[in-house]
Amino acid sequence: MSCSGAREGAGVLAEFIAGRWQPPAAARTSARVFILDSLGVGLSGARLPWSADLLRLSRSWAGAPQASVWAGGDVRLPAPLAAMQNALQIHCQEFDCVHEEAVVHPMAVVLASAVGFAEAHPRPVSGAELIDAVCTGVEVAAVLGMASSGPMRFFRPGTCGALGAAAAMAHLAGLDAERSLHALSLTCCQLGGTMQAHLEGAQALPMQIGFAARNAVMAVEMARAGLCGPRQFLHGEFGFYRLFEQGGNWEDAAQRLGSGEIARISHKPFPSGRATHALLDGLLRLGGADLRCEVRAVRLIAPPLIVRLVDRPATVDMPPSTARLCAPYVGARLLLHGGVRVQDFDPARIAEGDWAEPASRISVRAGEWDDPNAMAPQRIEVELAGGEVRSLDIECALGAPQNPLSEARQLEKFHACAASIGLAGADAGRIVETVQRLDDLADIAELTRLLRLPAVSQAEVEAAR
Structure with missing residues (x-):
């Protein structure tokens, strides 16, 4: 079938995908690092109740057993459903990496989709091919996010992540520029998911990541079958940068294609919204749990986006998704214990209420910033009982490329994620060695054989409900 029409900015992306870009060495190294990180948080995500609920539902829909579910035992699902499940597991604990300039969590959608797509096709996909595809997908997702100049209305990790995932799979499939354009376009036709789920801290937030992965897999298969989408899906009258994003600086961002954006991703050292991490990093650097008995007040002065994302009331009955995005709660957890763990967001742990008093001392307010997407710099002020005020200006929170997580801490995070689902150290070590x-x-x-771990027990799931 022939699909005619004028090319626009989307053609640049399509040509980039079809050009079989070879990522530089630094990007390939970062890909291995963040593939391991994403697998770790994806395995840990299997412990959450709504992950188990979604898997039970997906199994009832049945279909071709094409792709693995991570920590799902021998369960195999159609590739779109496996991608949805694994993407949700990567994002559902707010522990997955983020490209801060783009405000996109690219790996959740890109990796889950690419692995599921690769498993569904008979031709063996090499590790080097997967790295190339993941780097390509992250490149597209990041550039699309960086080209967005207005405040988020739709959940950008889902929208840009889906388009990046389509790019990764088009690369794996060896699509030419024409078919790659339609893979992107048909993905755009299925985009959705507003910021309302984020505002409410709803379980639907990680589901939007899952929907993005599922739809991207389906779109690429449709494009391979010869189906067509609108060509001007980015900049047309009703295109991405008219409806999903307000405005944009596409020309500047497009210059970054091929620069290796995966090397600019930030690790998340804590299982909470990245917008809370400057607060947590600052508290650690100013004393951590040693401050607990001395703190009179903690003040975070941050860009408006940070305030919008994490200035939330902390209550003993708030859902886990809200707690992960609540600066007073996560700050209190760090003051109490010197760190933040995935188990700190289980409902029973939130209901204990031992965190309420230190949380009441933590406040967030906006400083003066013109950029609605800015996440830095941030300033933390800690007022002690004796009147001393300790302050710190944070340009880059721990985990950013300019303030990187050490290799030892990267591995510590992976093993902690593995332990959260009962995975023994030796078994976790085999995954690490294989990714390396x-x-x-x-x-x-x-x-992928190593990821087919025994499913998390129902008792463990219920303990986290």
Whole structure:
């Protein structure tokens, strides 16, 4: 079938995908790092009740057993459903990496989709091919996010993540520019998910990541089958930058295509919204749990986006999704225990209420920033009982490329995620070793077999409900 029409900015992306970009060495190294990170948080995400609920529902829909569910035992689902499940598991604990300039969590949608797509097709996909595809997908997702100049109305990690995932799979499938354009376009036709779920801290927030992954897989398969979408889906009268994003600086952002944006992703050292991490990093640097008995007040002065995302009331009955995005709650947890763990967001832990008093001392207010997407700099002020005020200006929170997480802490995070679902150290170590030699794997099936861990028990799931 022939699909005619004028090309626009989307053609640039399509040509980039079809050009078989070879990521530079630094990007390939970062890809291995963030693939391991994403697998760790994705395995840990299997412990949450709504992850188990979604898996039970997906199994009832049945279909071709094409792709693995991470920590789902021997369960195999159609590739779109497996991608949805694994993407949700990556994002559902707010522990997945983020491209801060783009305000996009690219790996959740890109990796889950690419792995599911690769498993669904008979041709073996090598580890090097997966790295190339993931780098391509992150490149597209990040550039689309960086080109967005207005405040978010739709959930950008889902919208830009889906388009990045389509790029990754189009790369894996070897699509030419024409078919790649329609893979992106048909993905755009299925975009959705507003910021309302984020505002309310609803369970639907990580589901929007899952929907994005599912729809991207379906769109690429449709494009491979010859179906067509609108060509001007980015800049047309009703295109992405008219409806989903307000305005944009596409020309400047597009210059970054091929620069290796995956190397500019930030780790998340804490299982909470990235917008809380400057607060947590600052508290640690100013004394951490040693401050607990001395703190009279903690004040965070931050860009409006940060205030909008994490200045929330802390209550003992708030849902986990709200708690992960609540600066007073996560700050109180750090003051109490010197860190923040995935288990701190289980409902029973929130209901304990031992955190309420220190949380009442933490406030967030907006400073003066013109950029509605700015996440930094931030300033933390800690007023002690004796009247001393300790302050710190934070340009880059821990985990950013300019303030990186050490390799030891990266591995510590992965093993903590693995332990949260009962995965023994030796079994977790095999996953680490396999990802570290991903460039040399002839078939990623060697990796995906290791991800088919026994399903989390119903008792463990209910304990987190």
